[in-house]
Amino acid sequence: QVQLVESGGGLVQAGGSLRLSCAASGRPFSGYVMAWFRQAPGKEREFVAGMRWSGGSTYYADSVKGRYTISRDNAKNTVYLQMSSLKPEDTAVYYCAADRVLLNNNWYATGSYGYWGQGTQVTVSS
Numbered sequence: 001q002v003q004l005v006e007s008g009g010g011l012v013q014a015g016g017s018l019r020l021s022c023a024a025s026g027r028p029f030s031g032y033v034m035a036w037f038r039q040a041p042g043k044e045r046e047f048v049a050g051m052r053w054s055g056g057s058t059y060y061a062d063s064v065k066g067r068y069t070i071s072r073d074n075a076k077n078t079v080y081l082q083m084s085s086l087k088p089e090d091t092a093v094y095y096c097a098a099d100r101v102l103l104n105n106n107w108y109a110t111g112s113y114g115y116w117g118q119g120t121q122v123t124v125s126s
Contacts, residue, residue, distance in 0.1 A: 002026040002115040004096045009120030012086055016124070020081040022096030022117060029053045033102045034079045035113060036070060038092035038122075045095065047108040049081060059107045064090075086124045093119040 008020040020036070035050035049070040050059045058070050069082040079096060097113035106112050 002098060004098060004115055004117035006094065006096050006117040006120040009094060009122045011123045011125065014086060014088055014124055014126050016086050017082070017084040018086065018122060020083070020094055020096075020120060020122070022079040022081075024077050024079065024096075024098065029077065029098070032098050032100055033107075033113075034070075034072065035097045035107060036079075036081045037095045037097055037110065038090075039095070039119075040089075040092040043092075045110050048094070050107040051079075053079075061108075083122070086122075088124045088126045091122060091124050093121050095119045 003025045005023045006020060008018060010018060012018050030053055032053045033050060034053055036048040037045050038048050039045040048061050048064055049068055051070050053072060060068060067085045072079045096117040098115045099113045103112045
């Protein structure tokens with residue numbers, strides 16, 4: 001049973017930084033794809049960043065490119081999202097997602113991921 005548990009959200013002023021964590025458990029993740037999504041009130045859930053657990057390229061939404069960094073720690077079985085230069089429009093619930101196979105190689109679709117965490121709230125004040 002795959003479990004993803006996010007943490008690290010909170011309230012931060014515009015221009016500040018936060019690091020989100022996604023602790024993964026339940027099976028070896030070496031072949032998995034991992035991603036972060038976010039959902040603001042009244043909006044659809046959107047892709048933020050993604051990577052393969054085995055390493056290689058990382059992928060980002062245009063809105064966060066240059067400000068966010070996705071990474072993972074194999075020893076801790078944890079994926080991180082380092083967020084900097086935060087803006088009020090970054091306010092959302094952030095979700096960790098995973099799957100063994102990326103359907104249609106589409107990082108951006110919520111349907112590409114079968115496993116989701118419960119989310120962590122990030123609020124950026126102006």
